Amino acid sequence: xxxxATPDSETPTIELARVxxxxxxxxxxxxxxxxxxxxxxxxxxxxxxxxxxxxxTGGTMRYxxxxxxxTVFPSEGRFEDVVLHERIVVVGTxxxxxxxxxxxxxxxxxxxxxxxxTVEIRQTYTNVSPIGQQAIQGAPEGWAQQFERxxxxxxxxxx
Numbered sequence: 001x002x003x004x005a006t007p008d009s010e011t012p013t014i015e016l017a018r019v020x021x022x023x024x025x026x027x028x029x030x031x032x033x034x035x036x037x038x039x040x041x042x043x044x045x046x047x048x049x050x051x052x053x054x055x056x057t058g059g060t061m062r063y064x065x066x067x068x069x070x071t072v073f074p075s076e077g078r079f080e081d082v083v084l085h086e087r088i089v090v091v092g093t094x095x096x097x098x099x100x101x102x103x104x105x106x107x108x109x110x111x112x113x114x115x116x117x118t119v120e121i122r123q124t125y126t127n128v129s130p131i132g133q134q135a136i137q138g139a140p141e142g143w144a145q146q147f148e149r150x151x152x153x154x155x156x157x158x159x
Contacts, residue, residue, distance in 0.1 A: 012128065012136050017120040018147045022154050024112035027119065028085050030154050031108070040153040041065065043145035057082050061090060071096065086110060093127070094135070102132035119147075 020027055030036045034051045041048040045068040053061040057079055065073045077092020088108045094101045102125045109120040121143060125136055 012125045013123065014136075014139050014143070015120070015122050016140065016143050016147075017118060018151075020117045020119065020151055020154060021115075022117055022158055023115055024085055024110060024117045026158060027117040027154065028110060030150070030157055031110075031119070032088070036153070036157070037063075040149040041146065042149070043142040044149065053079075055079065055082055055088070061092065073101070080105075094132075096131065099129065100127055100132075101129055101135055103127040 030040075032053070032055050034053055037051045037053075038048050041051060041063065042065045047066045048063055049066060050062070050064040052063070053059070055061075059079045059082070060077065061079065062074075062076045065075070067073070073094050073096060075092050075094045077090045079088065079090050081087060081089040087110070089105070091103065091105045093103045105124045105126075107122045109122075111118050111120075123139065123143075125132070128136065
């Protein structure tokens with residue numbers, strides 16, 4: 001996995017990539033189907049009791065991610081672009097107690113080679129609150145843990 005984090009810049013951006021030992025069609029299904037996403041979304045110890053998505057350009061998404069201490073982070077967004085088996089771009093806000101933590105534009109790109117699938121993430125943050133700065137500092141590690149959870153769940157679905 002490669003990553004770059006620039007949380008002190010005017011528009012903080014992180015870039016990450018991970019290769020999964022699974023075909024693109026399966027990776028796409030597990031990444032996009034809300035019934036699958038609920039099982040792996042978020043870092044270790046987090047749960048996602050709610051995940052809804054109208055996966056199409058212009059469609060909406062909504063999820064609640066629950067931290068180990070019980071704090072719920074609601075998020076809502078809109079899909080800017082969806083290209084089957086290729087790309088998903090979503091812009092969404094994350095809140096705590098009704099206050100915006102940050103707005104993120106997340107682009108996920110998918111490509112397959114030799115039966116393995118690469119997922120590349122580029123996430124750019126705006127409207128960042130002070131607590132959002134802390135969240136962005138931890139975002140690369142959070143994504144690494146989420147990728148681990150995804151990989152584990154992905155393998156459970158391959159059999």
